[in-house]
Amino acid sequence: MKTRDGSCHCGSVQFEVDIDLAAGTIKCNCTICSKMRFWAAQVPSSRFRLRGGADSLREYRYHTRRDAHYFCGNCGVNVFSTGESAALGAFYAVAVVCLDDVPPEELLAAPVRYLDGRNDNWVTPPAETGHL
Secondary structure (H helix, E strand, O other), X not given: OEEEEEEOOOOOOEEXXXXXXXXXXXXEOOHHHHHHOOEEEEXXXXXXXXXXXXXXXXXXXXXXXXXXXXXXXXXXXXXXXXXXXXXXEEEEEEEHHHEOOOOHHHHHHOOEEEEEHHHOEOOOOOOXXXXX
16 A cells, blocks of 8 residues: 555645555446546545645535535546445545556556446446446
């Protein structure tokens, strides 16, 4: 596990996260994740620290309004989402592409678990994942 720095495109939102990309990442087929092409790594809330830009963050919730998706109000980049799961409790799903100090080789080596959020099925991956 490493402590990584992250930010939005314009740098208004900055965060720090204790993360192990080798433990896996997620891609979901729900309507919001598909449209954002959201690629994330989930961590317990205790491993995430917002370092700056709280005033620049905008929140979006939809459907059940259970999970919150946060993006920078200046540049529009989605930086993380929050929610709760049986496995992690309260979590942050950090957009791995917003991690500033991760070499591309490490991202390419990170395992990906596909989620069928479109059907609220968090156990079985969707049949089609190529578009994610």
